[in-house]
Amino acid sequence: MKFGVVVFPGSNCDVDCYNVVKNVLNKDVNYVWHKERLNDLDEYDCLILPGGFSYGDYLRPGAIARFANAMQGVIEFANKGGLVLGICNGFQVLLEAGLLPGAMQRNKNLKFRCHYSFIRVENSKLPFTLECSEGQVLKIPIAHGDGNYFVDEETLQQMKANDQIVFRYCDEDGNVTEQANPNGSIDNIAGICNKKGNVLGMMPHPERCAEDVLGSTHGKLIFDSIIKYLESRVENAR
C-alpha cells in the first residue's frame, strides 16, 4: 500500500501529511513533485493534496496549482477511481480542478482562522470515513483564510441527494449551528466528496490531530479508514 503526497510550490503541510503516513501509520509514502508528468500513478493507492499556499494562493487559492503537470495525473488517477484526499489548500485545488463541485471564498469575517473546531460526520460509508460513525463529532483543527464554501442551490440539492456532504461544522455536542460555522460556508459544509466517493476535500486538518501529544487523535480516524478500505480492497481482489 503506497501513499503519495503531491508537493506544489508553496505547499507547507506536505511534510505533516508525509510524517503521519510514515511515522504514525507506518505506511509507505512518497512525495510527488508538481513538475512530474505522471502518466501512470498506478503505483499509488491514495494521493494526498496537502495544505499550504500553493503559488502563494495568489489570484485564487488553488487556481494556479491546478495547472501543474502533476495535476493531469491526479485527475486521471481520480477518474480511474483512485483515492484522492485534498486537505485545506488541497481541497481548494480539487475545486479549481473541477474534481469537486463548488468554489471557495474568503472567510466571512475576512480573517484567517486557526483553532480547534468540531465537525460532524454526515457520511460514514466512504473509504475516508469507514472508521467513523454517522453523526460522530470529531475534534479537529482548522487553519485557513478561504474556507467559505459556496455552491449554487441546485448543485447543493444534488449533492445532498448523492450523500456528497461528508463533514459539517458543529458544536461540541454535534449541533450544526450558525455559531459553529467558522467561515460562513453554505450549510456549514466542512468537507465534501465527488459522486463516486473516491475524492474527498476537507478544510480541517486531520494530519494535525493524529497523535496524543498534539491534543486529539480524531484525525487518525480518516487515515485509519483509508488503510482499512485499501486493505479490504486487496482482500476482495484475492
Place this chain on the structure above:
Amino acid sequence: MLLVKVYVTLKKGVLDPKGTAVKSSLNSMGFEGVEDVRIGKYMEIKLNIDGREEAAEKVKEMCDKLLANPVIEDYDFEITEV
C-alpha cells in the same frame, strides 16, 4: 503592444464577504447612501500580440481557464493599443 484591462466580478447571487465588510465599514464611517458594494479584480495585461482579434481570443481563453473561476465569477475585458 496591447494593453488588456480585465474585470473579474462575482456572479449575481454569489455572496461577497469582502464587499459586505467594506459596505459596513463605509456605513460605520458615516458615509451615507452606500447601498451595495461588490468587490472584484482588475488586471492589466501587457500583451505582445499583433492583431486585436487574435488577442481577444487569447484573452478569453486566459479568463476561462485561469483568470476567473466560472463557478462564481464573470469577466469582461477591453483591449487598447499602447
Place this chain on the structure above:
Amino acid sequence: MLLVKVYVTLKKGVLDPKGTAVKSSLNSMGFEGVEDVRIGKYMEIKLNIDGREEAAEKVKEMCDKLLANPVIEDYDFEITEV
C-alpha cells in the same frame, strides 16, 4: 441611483507578487506574448446620492480613507447613472 466603478491599482514600481505569479503561470500554460501582469481591485458601489459632484467628492474620500492604501496604491473611478 449612481453606480460607481472604482479601480485600485498598485503604484508603479511597487512589487506585485500576484501579478508575477499569474504572469508566469500564463507563460507556462503556453500563452505567448504576455509581457506583464498587474493585479488590482475593481469595486462596484451603488450610491444613493443626488448629484454627481457630491458623489465624486464622497467617493474620493472613501478611496483615500478606506478603499485604497495611499502608500502603495493609486485609484481611479467612474460614476454612471443607473
Place this chain on the structure above:
Amino acid sequence: MQDKKLWRQMGLTDKEYERIKEILGREPNYVELGMYGVMWSEHCSYKTSKPVLKRFPVKGPHVLQGPGENAGIVDIGNNLAVAMKIESHNHPSAIEPYQGAATGVGGIIRDIFTMGARPIALLNSLRFGELETERTRYLFEGVISGIADYGNCMGIPTVGGEVYFSDSYAENPLVNAMCVGIIKHDEITRGKAAGIGNPVMLVGARTGRDGIHGASFASEELSEDSEERRPSVQVGDPFMEKLLLEACLELMKTGAVVGIQDLGAAGLTSSSCETASRAGTGIELDVSLVPLREEGMTPYEIMLSESQERMLVIVKKGREEEVRKIFEKWDLTAVTIGRVTDDGMLRVLNGGRVEAEVPADSLAEGAPSFPKESRRPEYLDEATDLDVSCIAVPTDFNKVLLEILGSPNVASKEWVYNQYDYMVRTDTVVQPGSDAAVLRIKGTKKGIALTTDCNGRYCYLNPYTGGAIAVAEAARNLVCSGAKPLAVTDCLNFGNPEKPEIYWQFENCVDGMSKACKILETPVISGNVSFYNETKGRAVYPTPVVGMVGLIKDIEKVTTQSFKNEGDMIVLLGETREEIGGSEYLKVIHGIEKGNPPELNLELEKRVQQCCLEAINFGIINSAHDVSEGGLAVALAECCITGGLGAKIELEKKEIREDALLFGESQSRIILTLSPENHKLLEEIVSKYDVKAEVLGWVSGDSLTIDLIENQNNNRSYRKIINLKVREMEKIWRGKLECIMD
C-alpha cells in the same frame, strides 16, 4: 559634493565624512557616499549601542554561536541546536502596518535559514497606543494580518508573543519579530565570503527600487522620471521566500556553499561588505549583472535597494552549475554577480566601469563609535513619587477583577493568535495562551519552550529593575512550562539616543538585563537595537524585549497554566509584598502609571525557578502559572478560565493592603497545583531551595472565590472578597479584544 554637503543628506556627520576621506585618501564619489551613509547609519552599524551591548554576558557552555552572526545558536543535545534571533520593524510598520510587519517577519526568517537552520517557530512582541483611536485599531489590525499572512504562507507556526497597549506607543508602534530554527551541529553555515576567486551569486527576487535610503531624494543623480523614483514601501512576497527557504536549505546540504547572507537593510551593500569583512577578504561585483525589476536603475539604487527575498551566496568555484540547477528546480534565478578577492576591497563595477571601490571592512565595521552622554532623566522623581496611602482601597473587588480582566493588556489575545497558523509542522504541543509555547523536537523525547517578555512601564519607572524583570519573567515563563532556560535574544526599543536621558535608560536597561542574564545563566546570543522611536520629542517607554528559549528534557512532563483536576491543591511559590507601583491595577482602576515597579531579588528568583522546575521534573505538578500583570487574582482567574474549573481560595490577611494582596505585581511568584497527596514531596523540594510555599486553596466548582481570613483575638473570621463565576470572567476576558476590533 563639498559645497552641497551631500553627506549630511545621507545622514553622515562632518566628522564621519572626514573619516571617510581619510580611509579612502580621496573624496568618495556619490555611490560610495551612499554606501557609507547606510552602513554607518545607526541601524546597520550599532555605533551608538555597541559599547553598551558589550556588557551582556554572551558565553556559556552550550552557546555555539553568540552575537555577530545572522542569528545566535545554542546546543540542545542529540547533535541538535536551536538558532534564534529577534528584530524590529517599527518604523516601516508605522508607515504601512501590513507590509511593514510582513516584511519584518520575512527578514527574521531569512536570518535563521541563512545559518542553515530550518525555521520552526515565529514569535512577535508588539506595542500599540490605546485601542480607543481609529488609527491605533488600523495599525493593530494591519500589523496582525501582515504577520499572519507572511508566517502562514511560509508554513512556519507563529506560536507566541505579546501585545501591550499604552499611550506611549501611539505614534510609534513597536513590531518585533522573532524566529527560531533547528539545525544539526555540523550544518551550521556562516556569512563569510571566504576563498579567493570563489563566485558570488545573487539568488531570489529581482531587484527593484524598494526602500532605498531616503537620502537619495534630494540628489543630483536623479534623472528624468525622478517623480517615479520615490523610494517605495517594501512589499513582501512570502511565496517567493518559501521557495527561497527550501532552495537554500537544499543547497546548503550539498556542501557547495562557502558562505551565505540574506539581503536586509542596505541590501547588496551590507551583505557584500559584511561577508567580506567577516572573512577578511574583498568582493568585486558587477551591478550590470543584477536581475532588475525596473528599468533604468542606477548603480547607487542597485547597491542600496532593500528589495526583499534575496540572498547572497558564496559558492565553491566550479560548482555554480549545481547551484543554478537547485534554484531552477524551485523556479528561482541564481546569477553570478561577482567574486571573492584578496585585496579587502568592495569593488562595484558597472560593466567595465568602476563605480565604487572602498575597503569592505571600513564599511562593515569602520563606523566611528562613541559612547554618548548619559544623564538620569528628571521625570523619574515625579513618576516614582507615589503616596499609596492617598489611593483608596476599593470595596467591590469583584468589579475590580472583572475590569482588569477586560483590560486589553490582560485580556486574552485569542483575537490575535487565532489569525496565526500556530499548528502547522505538527510540533506545537502547547499552543499560544499559556505562559510559554512548547514545541516537540521530532525524533527525540525533547521539547523547547519559547517566550518573549517585557513590561515597558516598569522600564520607564525604573529601567534597571525593568530590564532585569524582563529577563526574569521570560525565564519564569519557561520554567512554568517545565523548561530549563537556555539563552536570550533581545530587541532593544528606545527613543533618540542622542538625548542623554534616553541613553541613560538604554544603559540601565542593559545593565539590569545583564545582571539577570548572568544570575539566571541565560547568555545573550543575538539581538537587535531600534532607536529613534519617538515623535515630537516624546519617546516610547523603554522597551527591551527579551526572547528566550528553554529546553524540556521530557516532552511528557510539559506543564501548562490551566487547572486540571477538581480537588487539586493550589500552592503559591514565593511571597506577596505590598507592591502596587506601576501595576496594571493602578492604571486600569485608578488611572495612575506611577510608582516604583516591584522589586526583584534575583537570588530568590533563581531559587523559586529551580524549585518549580524540580517539582515539575519530579512529576508532581499538574499546572503552573507565573504571577504577572494583574497580580494574584488575575493569575488565578486565568488558571480557572483556561482550565474551565473554579477555585476556593483562602488568604491570610497580611500586613498589606487588600488591593496589593489581590492585584499587586510582586515578582518571583508561581501558582502551582498538585494532588494533595504530593504536598509532602513538594514541601521537601521547597525547603531545599528555601522558598516560601503557601497553600492557597483547592481547585473546585465553577466559581473563583477568595476568602480573607482575619485573626483577631484568637478568632478566625472569614470575609469573601471575590466570588465570581468562571463563565462570567471568561466572557469578559475572552471577548474583549474581539469586541473592540470586530
